[in-house]
Amino acid sequence: MDGDAKLARLLEHPAIWRGRSAAHPRGLPTGFAALDAYLPGYGWPRTGLIEILVSRFGSGELYLLLPALAALTRARCARWCVWVAPPLMPFAPALASQGVALDRVAVVGGARPLWAFEQALGSGACDVALAWARQPKAREIRRLQLAAERGRTLGVLFRPRRAAREASAAVLRLSLEPITAGVRITLLKGRGALRGAVDLLRPGGWSV
């Protein structure tokens, strides 16, 4: 009997629980089958803070979220989708043509993005809140995560790639880099998640 089979038999023991088989609440479908299979809960978590680390603004990080945003804003009792301190103004016609319902989108500018983000996450008025922050501290990220759980909100924080080495309380951390035909997504942290990277190719619709 070789090692793999031995290991498999050992793991069948009912006293052994594995992280991957832990009960995950059903996630929010990302709209990309490959990514759904890769994420714990088979989709974005519905509650909690996730971090998306990108090397450069505009690497395709927003297109990754658009199908989920469209589904959330078009739901029957949709709450808000709040954008906190986006670096540029989101272009309304493009959002609408991707299926996002603009009557659920609010943009918050101003000087204190992290405070506004925490308010939006904790208020319970939003289904999803997106934020762009320069250098949040680990303590602040923990506060954001707690606020997201309090308000039953999905918080998405976009951070630069170099933050990958810092500890974070986010439930899910992804790193994203553009490759020739699409983007490569590496999972840095996730409760009971697989390791490795997944490549999403740009289909015709995504390549816009």
Added chain:
Amino acid sequence: MPRAAPLRLTGRHAAGRPVPELWAGLHLPGIDPEKLQQLAVCAQRFTPRVSLAPPDGLLLEVQGSLHLFAGVAGLRGALMSECLRLQVQPVLAFAPAALAALVAARAGQSLAVIDLAQLTGQLAPLPLASLRWPPDTLARLARMGVRTVGAALRLPRAGFARRVGSQQLAMLDVLTGRTPEARVTFHASERFRRRRELCCELENHDLLLAALAPLFAALGAFLRARQCGVVELECRLTHRHVPATRCVVRLAAPATDVQRLAALLGEHLSALNLPEPARACELRADALVPHLPGSHDLWQPGEHGGSAGNEACGLIERLRARLGSAAVHGLARLEAHRPENAWAVTEPPPAAGRRGAQTGCSADAPAAGRRPLWLLPAPQRLCVRDGLPRRRGPLRLVSEPERIETGWWDGGEIARDYYTAVDIHGVRLWVFRERAAPHGWFLHGIFG
């Protein structure tokens, strides 16, 4: 509990029989509307049933008040002195029907008719013009030799209705008290103003907020008693030397919860730089809005379909209190070909409510061509080498051009060929080349 609609009609009936009424009609030629309102508020001293007859009339039902002012003469004196105080010169007439009192006053007759039986006789000599009928009707009647109320009343009713109009006939009936008239009672707008002198001068925001607590308690009682909410609250802090500091809280929806108001005012105060310690504070709420308490959801927001109306309003107010009112806005899409004009900033979206699930994108049909998710505030010029644009290295054009050429009619003419380009880091950009010389390249958006 919904607010009971206030009883607005002033026809009083007891046991099926109309109670005798006595109306005081004031004719105030050339009065401005603001003064009329002011006079109406003052007139509420004499009776609760005050009715406006814009543009220049005011009616008071005074039957119940006569004995308090020693009869009609005493009441006339009191009313005239009140008018003099406000510097208006009215003609005042008393009659058992509201319209009769008003018409008599318009005719310049200071009548005092108390008995309904005498009314018709007293009205007879008044000119018809005081009824303010259309000029051609009056001219037609004048050609028939009918110039006074009495002459009009003597005409056969059926013929009068046919020739002059049934509306005018009904008005004559109201005038003589044959049919009762329902008049809308004037309600003065109420406001809250409460001031408190501080026992020592305060500068600390928390202490100021604590000093304001009794005023907030009074405001809460005031709003509860009237089942009203406020949409704007003003706090004035008086100083020893410099003019008072004003701090205005504006709300997204009528608020009755004083604790929330106090918390919002605290946010505003903390953003405020007081020039001097405050000696007194005052709370003002001028515009009261009827408040209909909403029902609460069984579900929490975000659960199964619990909506988040209250939370949404609270969020907007907190964000606006600290970041300024321009910091929160919504987005709208406009039908325009120029990318710069294809979107607009709007008020924040309405609080989440139930609505039909939207499926598909049929309502928001995709615009022609590809559009980036981010648009630069203004096109940014790119440097060019060998006829191709560069941004941190050469750009690779990966799409067919899309020509946007429009706006020649309003001076904002554009003629551009848009391309999707990829820079050396793999970021997809929306660039355009101007059709006119010198054919510059510009970056206009990032696909994201």
